[in-house]
Amino acid sequence: xxxxxxxAALGVPRDASAEDIKKAYRRLAQKYHPDVSKEPxxxxxxxxxxxxxxxxxxxxxxxxxxxxxSRPQGEEFRPPPDWARRHGGEQSSFExxxxxxxxxxxxxxxxxxxxxxxxxxxxxxxxDFEVPVQISIEDxxxxxxxxxxxxxxxxxxxxHARRVPRTVKARIAPGAVDGQRLRLPGKGGKGFGGGRDGxxxxxxxxxxxxxxxxxxxxxxxxxxLTPWEAALGASVQVPTLAxxxxxxxxxxxxxxxxxxxxxxxxPMPRGGSGDLFAVTQIVVPEPGERERALYEELSKASAFNPxxxxxxxxx
Amino acid sequence: xxxxxxxxxxxxxxxxxxxxxxxxLREEELLDLVQTGALPSLADPGGEITFSARVxxxxxxxxxxxxxxxxxxxxxxxxxxxxxxxRDLEMEIARLRAQLPRN
Numbered sequence: 089x090x091x092x093x094x095x096a097a098l099g100v101p102r103d104a105s106a107e108d109i110k111k112a113y114r115r116l117a118q119k120y121h122p123d124v125s126k127e128p129x130x131x132x133x134x135x136x137x138x139x140x141x142x143x144x145x146x147x148x149x150x151x152x153x154x155x156x157x158s159r160p161q162g163e164e165f166r167p168p169p170d171w172a173r174r175h176g177g178e179q180s181s182f183e184x185x186x187x188x189x190x191x192x193x194x195x196x197x198x199x200x201x202x203x204x205x206x207x208x209x210x211x212x213x214x215x216d217f218e219v220p221v222q223i224s225i226e227d228x229x230x231x232x233x234x235x236x237x238x239x240x241x242x243x244x245x246x247x248h249a250r251r252v253p254r255t256v257k258a259r260i261a262p263g264a265v266d267g268q269r270l271r272l273p274g275k276g277g278k279g280f281g282g283g284r285d286g287x288x289x290x291x292x293x294x295x296x297x298x299x300x301x302x303x304x305x306x307x308x309x310x311x312x313l314t315p316w317e318a319a320l321g322a323s324v325q326v327p328t329l330a331x332x333x334x335x336x337x338x339x340x341x342x343x344x345x346x347x348x349x350x351x352x353x354x355p356m357p358r359g360g361s362g363d364l365f366a367v368t369q370i371v372v373p374e375p376g377e378r379e380r381a382l383y384e385e386l387s388k389a390s391a392f393n394p395x396x397x398x399x400x401x402x403x
Numbered sequence: 404x405x406x407x408x409x410x411x412x413x414x415x416x417x418x419x420x421x422x423x424x425x426x427x428l429r430e431e432e433l434l435d436l437v438q439t440g441a442l443p444s445l446a447d448p449g450g451e452i453t454f455s456a457r458v459x460x461x462x463x464x465x466x467x468x469x470x471x472x473x474x475x476x477x478x479x480x481x482x483x484x485x486x487x488x489x490r491d492l493e494m495e496i497a498r499l500r501a502q503l504p505r506n
Binding site: 114117118121123124138216258259260261266267268269270271272273287289290301302303304306307308310344346357358365367369 | 407408409410411412414425457459460463464467468471472482486490494497498500501502504505
């Protein structure tokens with residue numbers, strides 16, 4: 089297993105007082121708590137901080153941790169023989185054990201002792217897991233089946249946690265939107281001693297798409313138009329997730345107008361669909377000689393002033 | 404075969420008992436949050452309090468904040484209201500950004 093420097097994770101010296109450790113944990117937890125933080129890597133950082141806190145706040149676990157000595161972060165090592173028994177834990181082979189699980193064993197051991205079950209019969213519910221999942225807008229439209237490769241703790245007969253790989257399949261019906269949460273009951277960590285299995289929560293976000301931008305079930309699409317299409321009107325082909333459709337652009341269309349294609353957005357789980365909005369964008373090409381002459385002629389012929397409302401302001 | 408997937412949205416209703424089970428909060432804590440308006444409940448003509456399943460996420464967040472910051476229900480209430488405001492503002496920003504041209 090790889091050594092984790094819990095004191096470094098909390099940014100305190102090895103001889104820090106319990107009070108200083110608590111203060112450091114609180115300060116860092118406020119900064120990196122995934123429910124409130126926008127810091128990059130907040131979730132991973134909070135996990136490190138939480139793991140360090142769970143061990144260092146408990147005098148027995150801290151003493152056991154200190155007895156492992158100070159090592160470089162990430163160094164491969166095995167606990168010395170008889171280390172666990174000397175510190176009130178349960179001796180085992182430490183095969184397939186993560187560093188974090190090593191110290192959970194002390195808690196699990198004491199919990200069972202304290203409960204008076206003599207190490208047998210105590211039950212513990214499985215851990216819930218929350219997993220962020222990115223799907224494409226096409227998958228949100230058509231529905232998809234996810235195959236999630238996860239690593240979850242399982243308990244042996246003594247209640248020792250061991251991380252095992254698991255594959256969970258989840259059928260996502262059409263209609264998921266950014267921020268949609270889904271619950272898979274009983275697909276989290278396994279319970280121990282008859283405790284119920286934990287749940288798996290999926291936090292859906294939509295991948296950026298080269299054409300569409302989603303807002304809830306509505307989709308937005310940039311619709312580039314030539315100046316003459318905007319001026320004279322046109323029928324243009326517009327892509328939608330269900331196939332291209334023709335859209336009529338009225339004469340005299342300006343940039344930034346939203347042309348609504350009703351029901352062409354993302355489907356809603358209980359029926360109906362959002363809309364697709366084509367947002368017009370007038371694109372002016374680099375004019376050739378003939379085009380320039382025509383623009384100049386137009387400029388002379390037209391009395392249109394788009395800045396008329398500036399008259400009398402600021403002068 | 405795929406596993407059962409429950410959508411945590413406004414179409415699904417959960418009971419108080421179910422919310423206790425999935426959130427990790429105690430019944431009295433949930434009722435406290437409902438009473439202060441931090442956790443929206445549904446109208447209960449039958450006298451039984453129920454929730455939109457969207458609340459499951461809020462309640463689980465409240466449970467984590469309680470455990471990680473040792474907050475009481477008054478602190479949780481304030482935190483939940485602020486997080487909902489942030490969420491609403493983020494959705495509004497996303498809606499406005501979706502309408503902006505890409506270049």
